[in-house]
Amino acid sequence: MTAESSAAPTESPMFNPLEPGYMENPYPHFAEMREGQPVHLSMVDLWVLFDHDDVFRLLRDPSMSVMDEKIEVRDEARMAEMIEAVGEEFERDSSMLNTDPPDHTRLRRLVSKAFTPAAIQALRPRIQQLVDGALDKIEAAGGGDVVKELAFPLPFDVISEMLGMPETDKEQIAAWSGTLVKSLDPMLAIDAFIEIRDASNAMNAHIDEVIRWKRENPGDDLLTALIAAEEDGDRLTPVELRDQVTVLFVAGHETTVNLIGTGIYELLRNPEQAAIWRDDPELDTTAVDEMLRFVSPVQFSRRITLDDIDFQGTIIPKGMFVLAGLASSNHDPKKWGPTADDLDLRREGAGQHLSFGSGAHYCLGASLAKLEASIAIGTFLRRFPDAAVSGDVEWNGRINLRGLEHLPISV
Numbered sequence: 001m002t003a004e005s006s007a008a009p010t011e012s013p014m015f016n017p018l019e020p021g022y023m024e025n026p027y028p029h030f031a032e033m034r035e036g037q038p039v040h041l042s043m044v045d046l047w048v049l050f051d052h053d054d055v056f057r058l059l060r061d062p063s064m065s066v067m068d069e070k071i072e073v074r075d076e077a078r079m080a081e082m083i084e085a086v087g088e089e090f091e092r093d094s095s096m097l098n099t100d101p102p103d104h105t106r107l108r109r110l111v112s113k114a115f116t117p118a119a120i121q122a123l124r125p126r127i128q129q130l131v132d133g134a135l136d137k138i139e140a141a142g143g144g145d146v147v148k149e150l151a152f153p154l155p156f157d158v159i160s161e162m163l164g165m166p167e168t169d170k171e172q173i174a175a176w177s178g179t180l181v182k183s184l185d186p187m188l189a190i191d192a193f194i195e196i197r198d199a200s201n202a203m204n205a206h207i208d209e210v211i212r213w214k215r216e217n218p219g220d221d222l223l224t225a226l227i228a229a230e231e232d233g234d235r236l237t238p239v240e241l242r243d244q245v246t247v248l249f250v251a252g253h254e255t256t257v258n259l260i261g262t263g264i265y266e267l268l269r270n271p272e273q274a275a276i277w278r279d280d281p282e283l284d285t286t287a288v289d290e291m292l293r294f295v296s297p298v299q300f301s302r303r304i305t306l307d308d309i310d311f312q313g314t315i316i317p318k319g320m321f322v323l324a325g326l327a328s329s330n331h332d333p334k335k336w337g338p339t340a341d342d343l344d345l346r347r348e349g350a351g352q353h354l355s356f357g358s359g360a361h362y363c364l365g366a367s368l369a370k371l372e373a374s375i376a377i378g379t380f381l382r383r384f385p386d387a388a389v390s391g392d393v394e395w396n397g398r399i400n401l402r403g404l405e406h407l408p409i410s411v
């Protein structure tokens with residue numbers, strides 16, 4: 001069956017993340033898609049899955065690829081327009097996130113040594129210290145921007161320290177990485193590709209420089225360990241080393257910021273849920289799973305089909321780009337029941353959310369992210385029981401790594 005023959009009838013809903021109101025609340029749109037067309041071919045030749053069971057199956061299917069060069073069916077006119085505007089095709093990113101086995105297995109094994117449960121738990125005192133410092137500043141000022149003071153700097157500092165990055169111009173790096181992650185958004189204007197190319201070149205040059213510096217200044221850190229693996233011969237090439245450092249660094253903070261920032265916002269809007277967490281320290285770890293389900297800091301993952309595959313009677317052909325609707329699956333009433341759209345910190349089985357993906361590419365930093373969020377949100381709730389939103393919140397405009405850019409509060 002061809003892409004055309006399995007495409008939607010015209011009256012079916014269209015996935016359109018650019019529609020007004022989507023950024024503030026995409027969930028009604030997801031509900032409409034699950035209802036009308038859970039297996040959807042969008043206007044730009046990409047498929048989107050919205051139902052929990054389909055997303056789960058896609059992520060765990062070992063016959064799927066994560067390598068964009070395996071895409072066979074492209075919008076040729078748009079590709080030509082993009083290449084003309086950007087001036088070149090993007091260099092392939094060899095991070096584990098974009099690599100299939102056997103290379104994926106080798107890369108992930110090397111890096112995961114630093115993410116053992118004991119290594120993550122050992123970070124607890126430092127994370128608490130960083131959280132306390134951020135909250136001291138907010139308290140002294142009688143309020144502030146939760147994203148700027150806590151949600152962004154906490155994961156940024158933690159992953160920088162784990163890697164052993166030098167002190168650098170945080171704002172510049174944050175700007176590059178903020179642009180880089182836009183490449184994960186499904187529908188990009190051509191201009192965005194140019195910005196992403198420039199940010200990617202600048203970030204690569206910066207990470208190369210950091211690696212050169214680290215060779216001269218080794219320490220007890222992840223970057224030194226990865227350099228040792230690279231110097232050990234054929235286990236990690238220089239480009240692979242750079243790309244693993246970049247993915248750890250970017251994934252380490254551009255995601256957790258949304259869990260902490262949007263998570264605190266949702267709790268300020270649900271005071272009875274905030275009180276449940278505040279009064280029960282036992283919830284510090286389990287409540288984070290419900291926050292992850294509810295907030296879905298990474299809204300989509302993607303795979304490329306290497307064979308035709310059937311979802312609910314619709315065939316997605318070989319060589320197609322498929323978006324897995326993580327956020328939609330986390331709110332699918334067929335999985336979560338009639339309260340799927342409610343925040344319920346005592347929900348049974350909340351840990352079955354797909355916010356960290358599933359299968360071979362399951363998030364390597366999941367336990368780190370959960371530790372950071374449980375300390376940040378738990379401490380925030382207990383320290384500021386009277387916290388309230390004090391101005392206009394601003395969304396970050398990202399379809400995939402959806403979150404708040406600014407969350408002004410008074411305490």
Ligand code: HEM
Pocket residue numbers: 059066096097098108159247248251252253255256259296297298301302326354355356357358360361362363364365366368369
């Ligand atoms: C709330 C925070 C986070 C969320 C929601 C999140 C989400 C995800 C998701 C959905 C994937 C799978 C992508 C796929 O299936 O294609 C993933 C992979 C990954 N994440 Fe996270 N992540 C978070 C925090 C972190 C942190 C703190 C780190 C590192 C310190 C990290 C490092 C990675 C890496 C390296 C991968 C690639 C794993 C692989 O391809 O095998 N993430 N993450």
